[in-house]
Amino acid sequence: MPDNIEMRLDKWLWHARFYKTRARATQFVKDGKVRINGTRTSRASAVVHIGDVLTFPLTRPPTGAHICIVEVLTLPTQRTSAKSLPYLCLISALSLPYDIK
Numbered sequence: 412m413p414d415n416i417e418m419r420l421d422k423w424l425w426h427a428r429f430y431k432t433r434a435r436a437t438q439f440v441k442d443g444k445v446r447i448n449g450t451r452t453s454r455a456s457a458v459v460h461i462g463d464v465l466t467f468p469l470t471r472p473p474t475g476a477h478i479c480i481v482e483v484l485t486l487p488t489q490r491t492s493a494k495s496l497p498y499l500c501l502i503s504a505l506s507l508p509y510d511i512k
Contacts, residue, residue, distance in 0.1 A: 416461075416486075417458040417459065417460050417486070418458065418459050418486040419455065419456050419457070419458065419459070420440055420445065420447065420452065420455060420456070420457045420458070420459050420465075421433060421436040421437040421439075421440050421455035421456075422436075423459045423483065423486065423487075424439070424440070425490065426487045426489070426490050426491060427481075427487075427491070427500055428490070428491070428493055429469065429479075437455040439467070440452065440453065440454070440455045441454075441455055445465060445466070445467045446465065446466040446467065447459065447463055447464075447465060448463055449466070459483055459486070460483070460486075461483055461484065461485060461486060462482070462483065463482070463483045464480065464481070464483075465479075465480075465481045465482075465483065466478065466479070466480050466481075467479055467481075479502065479503075480502070480503035481501065481502050481503070482500060482501040483500055484500050484501055
């Protein structure tokens with residue numbers, strides 16, 4: 412695997428399987444729902460580095476909506492299997508449920 416030092420935010424979200432398509436990941440970022448190291452971004456082309464912390468709302472049935480706090484551990488060169496997620500990122504135990512209104 413080449414030594415990637417940065418990757419587009421929408422591409423990383425898609426590779427890590429938080430979204431089924433890259434288009435959905437791109438739209439999610441453009442809606443301004445993602446923070447990189449605490450700073451809100453609405454640019455899908457924003458770069459992610461190893462060690463960055465991403466914060467974003469995530470809705471998954473049946474658990475409902477949660478604030479997802481993720482630390483980037485690696486930058487994959489291709490979309491990986493769902494089983495590889497623990498090697499891509501560290502999902503914080505502090506991800507708290509919230510009410511969508």
